[in-house]
Amino acid sequence: MKIARVIVDVPTSQTNRLFDYTIPDKYQDVLTVGMRVIVPFGPRKIMGFVLDITSESKLNKLKNVQDVLDLTPVLTKELLDVGKWLAESTLCFYVSAFQAMLPQVLKAKYDKELWLLAEVEELSPQLESLFAGRGVIPYEEIQEHNVSYSAIQKAVKEGILEIHYQVNSKETKKTETYITNALEEMELEEKYATMPPQAKKQRQIIAFFLEHPGEIKQKELLHRLSTTRASLKPLLDKGVLQTIQREVYRDPYQDREYQPTTPFPLTEEQAAAIDPIHTSISNHTHETFLLHGVTGSGKTEVYLQSIQHVLDKGQEAIVLVPEIALTPQMVERFKGRFGSRVAVLHSALSKGEKFDEWRKVQRKEVQVVVGARSAIFAPFENLGIVIIDEEHESSYKQEDYPRYHARDVAIYRAKHHTCPVVLGSATPTLESYARAQKGVYTLLSLPKRMNNASMPQVERIDMREELHAGNRSMFSRDLFEKMEDRLQKGEQTVLFLNRRGYSTFVMCRDCGHVMECPHCDIALTYHRKSERLKCHYCSYEEAMPTECPSCESDSIRYFGTGTQKIEESLQQLLPEARIIRMDVDTTRRKGSHERLLTKFGNQEADILLGTQMIAKGLDFANVTLVGVLAADAMLHLPDFRSAEKTFQLLTQVSGRAGRHTLPGEVVIQSYTPEHYSIDLASQYDYEAFFLKEMKVRKMFQYPPYYFLTLITVSHGNHLYTMDVTQKMTQFLKEQLSEQSVVLGPSPSPLARIKDRYRYQTMIKYKNEPGLHKAMNRLFQLYEDQINQNDLQISVDFQPYQMM
């Protein structure tokens, strides 16, 4: 007897283990490990993942697997192992890990239905009106019709009703209708001859199939004969023709043409960098490379040629790109080189499109995947290389369950496939660079730009001096002059506003009252278009007040600087400039991101003004000036990485200027231009920054010298939250070794979100083998309170965001 061992889709600690089911005969040959099944679980039916197939079970009474959802496994053996590892190392449930590795549409949807078993005459008037002549109704209607639950329960006991649990897969396949001839040529000719003379269109259609037998897309057929389904239908009904449903992929890139590119000759530096990668590929060894290359040094070409090498060996490649940099320009480079061998996975695709791209990988129809974080789970079985571009990007760390870092998953998978990992960046994380220095990673350097272009000249402006000189605008005199100059020369400018920490908040000028979200302890953001205040954490919103709710003064107004406000003042200062603004508001609609960039690329605008999203990957020949409006905006956030993030951002933004023949210039405005992150970024001195920042990290016991684990406790009651965190901190101090530092409890930087108070405890440690055990014990200790008291405890090993 064959037995399936299943992880069920019930994310709780009590069900986070294998359940055994017998496999009925009809599934004996088709069911394999890694498929999704439907199994009975208590009174209901749920989805589960088959992790193992054995012949024995400790229990003697097993239920049957009820249904098999897949024809081929959705998770390979390797990915099942990755999922187990992921769940155990990030402390999440097995199901959650497996779900995170698959496209959204493969998640099961559950429906409950009420089935009528008895004759209508036997029903109580209440039930009769509930069913209203139907045999099956959705369970939710019980509530809608105000029928009591006990009445239903009674009816179920009496055998009048039955509750049915339905598992619905959300996956849909898109099909297109094709038409083909159902008859042989001879019969077709006969039909043609015997067709009544008034059936002109039908004769035309038959004539078409006599000439071109075989199948044709219905749409195309109708178009070519300029007719409609009305004249096709009788032929289908008579069985002269027939329809075929063909599955098609929703290919988001199908209507685009990509200029095929060929490998560029490599510079000496590039050749030197690619050589060790090629050796690793050829020798089939696992090694992690850190490719440190300044912006514009041609990292992408190194990626492309490494991938080519992998493809030549008949292997596959995964390329990770930060979500925000997954621009059409980027996609174009990969599609241009590898054409239809590339699948693209990113969040701008619809669920269906993502599923289709994923399936191309599953069916081995592509060999290269370019995508954001979750593309690291692409179900390749013969992986030859993993490339992570912009390795330092925080978007590689998932901030909710499972809290994994794509870099760790990449290295884990690459070990399994014994293949290289390439981490690329102009500004590597201190962790990675330190590892490269220690020899854990192999450092490869591209210190020069291609075409011997020099890095643009950077000028730092002290905005305090501007203020003293009487300039109260957002633009320094220098930056303004330079913008005017570019406008005259017909060259383009990119203006970057670091919005983090500088959003538009509303304050009363009389009493200093700031409008805050009533649920989140966060200042509300003013949206000019709707004249409303919105919370960016819980989407609470309210109207802009006309007077201060605290002192009733009418001089309440918004402060801070948003892109909208800058656009307005810029338009006033330079009325003839054509400005494109790119921020969350102007790029919300699908494709608008791309459209705006194309417009700027075609030089239909002089100034591109934007937030974070324009910092990466843009490459426009005519851009000769880059302005950073508030370089220190995020320098003072409560995050030990703020200096590193500032350095990375400034370096990246500077790289947008002068990428081709025209020389570029960069103006960095800030209130603390002497800060080492701004100073060294303006000199493009990564090495010096690394050394300086390492000293700071050592002094304050932060990564990469120490590991961090952040535990956040949240609950609706303030005192209770504090109390739990306090006790928990004490517990951890007892559990962990003396070398580990346990800090806390302290209020989280976001002290309240959605009416939940948040406290945190931080653990700093160098070597703490018992950490995972201690965490598991912690969860056991608080299990009851988590389940019953709505207490939340979240653990983040190696947190990226401190908030």
Place this chain on the structure above:
DNA sequence: AGCACGCCGACT
């Protein structure tokens, strides 16, 4: 999670 079971107080 979702549900049954069981115990308790409040009501026709």
Place this chain on the structure above:
DNA sequence: GTCGGCGTGCTC
């Protein structure tokens, strides 16, 4: 007596 509240424990 029974209806409905919620704490407890189980799901192969």
